[in-house]
Amino acid sequence: MSLPVPEIWRYAFLFCREATVRAVGLLRTARPPLPRLLSGRRATRLLVAPTDLRIADPLEGEDLLEGRFTLAGDVLETGGRPPFSFDMPSLAFEQELAGFSWLRHLRTRRGEDANIFARAAVLSYMRRHRTARGPSWQTEIAVRRLNAWLCHSTVILKGADAAFYRRFIDQIARHERILRRRYAGLPRDAVRLQAAIALAMTAISLDLSDHRKREAARRLDDELEKQILPDGGHISRSPDALVILLLRLLPLRQTYINLDQTLPKRLVASIDRAYAALNFFRHRDGDLALFNGTGLVPGTALSALLRYDETGGAVFRALPHSGFDRLQAGRTTLIADTGRPLSVHLSKTAHAGALAFEMSAGQNRFIVNAGVPLAADERTIRMARITAAHSAVSVDDHSAMRFSRSDFLGPVAFGGIRRVTHERDTDENGHDRLTMRHDGYLARYGLMLERRLALSPDGTEITGIDGFRGKNGAMPAEGDKTVAIARFHLHPAIWTMQEDDDTIFMTAPDNESWLFSAPGCAPVLEDGVFFAASAGKTASRQIVIAWTIGDRPDIRWRLNRLS
Numbered sequence: 001m002s003l004p005v006p007e008i009w010r011y012a013f014l015f016c017r018e019a020t021v022r023a024v025g026l027l028r029t030a031r032p033p034l035p036r037l038l039s040g041r042r043a044t045r046l047l048v049a050p051t052d053l054r055i056a057d058p059l060e061g062e063d064l065l066e067g068r069f070t071l072a073g074d075v076l077e078t079g080g081r082p083p084f085s086f087d088m089p090s091l092a093f094e095q096e097l098a099g100f101s102w103l104r105h106l107r108t109r110r111g112e113d114a115n116i117f118a119r120a121a122v123l124s125y126m127r128r129h130r131t132a133r134g135p136s137w138q139t140e141i142a143v144r145r146l147n148a149w150l151c152h153s154t155v156i157l158k159g160a161d162a163a164f165y166r167r168f169i170d171q172i173a174r175h176e177r178i179l180r181r182r183y184a185g186l187p188r189d190a191v192r193l194q195a196a197i198a199l200a201m202t203a204i205s206l207d208l209s210d211h212r213k214r215e216a217a218r219r220l221d222d223e224l225e226k227q228i229l230p231d232g233g234h235i236s237r238s239p240d241a242l243v244i245l246l247l248r249l250l251p252l253r254q255t256y257i258n259l260d261q262t263l264p265k266r267l268v269a270s271i272d273r274a275y276a277a278l279n280f281f282r283h284r285d286g287d288l289a290l291f292n293g294t295g296l297v298p299g300t301a302l303s304a305l306l307r308y309d310e311t312g313g314a315v316f317r318a319l320p321h322s323g324f325d326r327l328q329a330g331r332t333t334l335i336a337d338t339g340r341p342l343s344v345h346l347s348k349t350a351h352a353g354a355l356a357f358e359m360s361a362g363q364n365r366f367i368v369n370a371g372v373p374l375a376a377d378e379r380t381i382r383m384a385r386i387t388a389a390h391s392a393v394s395v396d397d398h399s400a401m402r403f404s405r406s407d408f409l410g411p412v413a414f415g416g417i418r419r420v421t422h423e424r425d426t427d428e429n430g431h432d433r434l435t436m437r438h439d440g441y442l443a444r445y446g447l448m449l450e451r452r453l454a455l456s457p458d459g460t461e462i463t464g465i466d467g468f469r470g471k472n473g474a475m476p477a478e479g480d481k482t483v484a485i486a487r488f489h490l491h492p493a494i495w496t497m498q499e500d501d502d503t504i505f506m507t508a509p510d511n512e513s514w515l516f517s518a519p520g521c522a523p524v525l526e527d528g529v530f531f532a533a534s535a536g537k538t539a540s541r542q543i544v545i546a547w548t549i550g551d552r553p554d555i556r557w558r559l560n561r562l563s
Contacts (some may be wrong), residue, residue, distance in 0.1 A: 004443040010414050015032050017344065018409050021187070040048055048259060050207050050251040051106050052151040053308075055300035060105035071096035073375040073536070082124030091135055092375055096134035098125065099144035104150040104439075107330040117160045118234070122149070122156055123164075132178050136386055139182055140191045143198045146175040147248065151206050176196025176202045183219070189344045190225060190234065190241045197248045198225040205263050219265040222343045224270040232277030233322030235342050236349060239281035240294035242274050246305050250273070277313045280326055281335065283360040289335045290358065290371035291324070292351050295532040318424070319392050325411060325424060327432045330459025331362045332545050332561070338422040347413035352401035354438045355451045356390035359462065361561065364508035365491045367391050370490060382411070384531055387440075393449055393466050393551075399451070400440030416440040430457040445482055447549070460561040467554030480550030486557075488516070492530050496541050504543055515525060518557040 028405050063070065067078035072092035076083065088094035096102075100121075106114040129136050136145075149156065149172060157165060179195050186192040196219050202208075203216035227235050234241040247534035249271050256263045281289045318325045323339015336357040341347035351369075359367040370389040373380060383389060386399040394400065417440040425433050431454040441447045452465040466486050468476055476482075490496060490506065496503045499515075501522055507513040516523060528542035547555055 004415070005262070014344065014404070014409055014412060014414055015265075021345075044169065045207055046150075046153055046157075046172070046205060046296035047207055048255060049153045050151050050205060050255045053247050053250060053301075053304040054104055055298075055304060056104045056107045057197060058105070058108035060102070061108045061114070064102065064105060065113055066111060069093075069097060069102070071102065082120055082127075084121070084124040084128040093134055093302070095138070095141050098129070099141050100125075100148035100152075101144055103148050103155060104359040106155050112159050115155060118152070118156045119160060119164060121169065122171075126167070129375075137178075139179070139186060139195060142175060142179060142407070143191065143194045143558060145510070146172065146179065146198050146202065149175075150201060151251070153379035168248075172202065172206060176206070176208075188223075188235070188343070189346060189349075190236055190238075190244065191246065193223045193227045194248060195411045196220045199244075200264065201248075201252050201255065204255060204259055213261070217262070221264045221266045224266040228266075228270045228273055229277075229319075229321040230273070231316070231319040231321040232275070232276075232280075233272030233319050233324070236292060236346055237322055237324075237342065238286040238292040238294055238349070239278065240297060241447075242278045242281070243297055243305065244277065244400075246271065246274055247301065250305070250308050253379065272311055275305075275525070276314060276321065277319055278305070279309075279311070279315050280324070282315075283333055283335075283358070283365055284331070285360065285363045285365060287365065290293060290532055291335075291353060291356075293349050293372055294526075295372040296374060296534055318534045323420065325422065327434060327436050327453065327455040328439055329432065329455050329457055332455060332459035332462070333360045334358070334453060334455060334462065336434060336436065336453065337376055338420060338434075340417050340438075340474065344412060346511065347401075348410050350401070350413060351385045351390065352387040352403075352413075352440070353392055353417065354400060354417050354440065355436045356387075357453065359559070360553055361459075361514065362508070362512045363510065364493065364504060364512050366494055366508070366514060367488050368491050368530070368532075369529070370489055370530055373531045373536050375536075377463060378530070378533070385411075387532075388485075388487060388488075391488050392483055393451065395441045395445055395447065395449075395484050395553075396484060397485065398444065400438065405421050413442065425452070431455060431463075432457075441468075442471060447476065447482075460563075462559040464557045464559075465554055466557075468549050469553070474550045476553050478550055480548070482549045484547055484549050486545045486555065487528075489528050489530070490539050490541045490543065492533060492540045494541070496525055496543075498525055515560045515562060515563040516543055517560070518545055518555060521547065521555045521557065523557070 013188045036535055067080050069076040069083060073091040074089035076089055106118055118163040143212045179199055196245045200216040200220045202211045214384045253267055288294055325336045325338050327334040334357050337353050340354060341350040358370055369391055370384055387394040401413045403411045404414050417438050420438045422436040427433055437448055437450045439448055447468040450467050496508050499505050502517050502519045504523055505538055521542050523545045526542050526544050528540040530538045530540040545555055
């Protein structure tokens with residue numbers, strides 16, 4: 001692997017930093033736990049079962065009662081035996097099973113069979129996982145399980161005897177103690193915020209002391225302040241993260257209200273800001289833009305959330321703290337990535353999609369990013385993160401960000417984009433213009449990438465310019481044989497046809513049609529892949545323009561709506 005010298009130094013720095021972070025984390029969590037008698041009043045009862053906003057599927061519930069678990073792309077037939085007594089089909093399956101989110105489907109079943117089944121599954125888990133180690137005790141999975149057990153405690157406990165009730169409450173309290181102990185050592189990301197939410201929910205759902213309730217509220221307030229940005233985006237810069245967090249925050253708010261408890265100070269304001277950011281990322285068809293790890297978000301989840309939106313559906317022109325811009329006119333919407341990862345740790349889940357954009361018209365998405373599949377292996381996730389999987393420009397097929405494959409570092413970004421800038425204005429004809437630049441190819445090629453987008457006032461025309469300049473704005477050297485490739489990934493529902501050497505026709509199922517043209521640039525149609533389909537990885541098409549930077553520093557392209 002050939003790297004520029006600055007990136008070699010950065011790679012070494014990241015190794016030192018990771019070692020330091022892990023050492024500090026171990027010190028924070030190495031304290032021996034307090035004896036239970038000294039760690040606070042022991043919980044004796046469950047006061048409330050919070051609401052799970054996700055839709056329950058009666059067919060899924062029927063499959064479960066028949067002993068068929070379909071999770072993470074695998075199927076396990078139990079034949080009536082407890083699910084955790086089997087060898088797991090895959091690691092992803094084991095984690096989904098241990099997260100117990102599937103319990104919600106049992107809400108749709110009448111009769112005591114569902115209650116007995118739920119209790120048998122919980123007992124099966126307790127027997128197999130007596131120690132807090134292994135994949136099922138990863139913090140994210142433990143948080144999911146705690147949330148699921150609280151929300152679906154009525155299904156689990158209905159008809160239970162006193163011995164099971166006591167044992168179940170002890171398990172809830174045990175999860176709370178373990179997560180509280182781990183919390184200080186968690187990196188600042190979505191999992192840490194989810195842990196803070198779960199701890200706050202547990203503190204008010206169990207009859208814990210007032211001190212523990214105040215402590216949980218302060219912990220949540222602190223995390224909301226640091227993770228929900230002023231524009232409402234999450235620090236991961238992922239639209240999908242907003243969905244997951246709102247599905248947890250809304251039931252928490254309602255539980256505080258139902259129990260007449262004082263709400264954490266930042267809870268309501270954070271929810272309102274997150275809703276505003278979520279609306280920013282929605283296309284007109286209701287689906288979310290596919291940036292930074294967002295894949296298929298079930299329409300039922302979005303519908304459940306939108307029922308509680310008290311912001312009036314207002315949509316911002318930009319999320320300046322998150323690093324995104326939205327151009328909208330007539331029936332046309334463009335959403336562009338104008339930012340970069342907000343920390344080294346957060347770059348482990350970031351995508352190399354700076355300057356990429358998505359475009360929708362009417363109820364149809366035309367230009368998209370590839371997104372991520374619901375269940376994916378590491379190789380597929382790496383593929384989905386590179387620049388080529390986005391509607392963006394790459395150089396010599398190198399990604400604008402390079403990601404480590406070190407088991408020690410994890411998939412952290414160690415090279416490429418360090419700085420992204422953008423400006424927004426309106427020209428004399430009323431076109432909304434966005435100019436974006438990044439330095440992802442500066443260290444390797446000495447080139448800055450610039451993309452300019454303009455949307456007409458009536459939304460029927462989009463113009464774009466993609467080009468390169470030197471660090472100080474100089475033109476690329478003549479004779480430079482470096483090849484740039486602009487990709488425009490098309491949604492699988494879009495039908496395409498190459499009309500001539502410069503023009504490509506695109507039409508949606510409802511006959512919404514557009515022409516893509518790039519005079520003299522020879523745009524071509526190539527096979528692509530769309531990861532965010534309901535059926536998983538799906539074949540799609542992409543418009544590709546390749547050019548030699550020394551011969552042509554800029555290319556110009558246009559999208560026109562056909563009346």
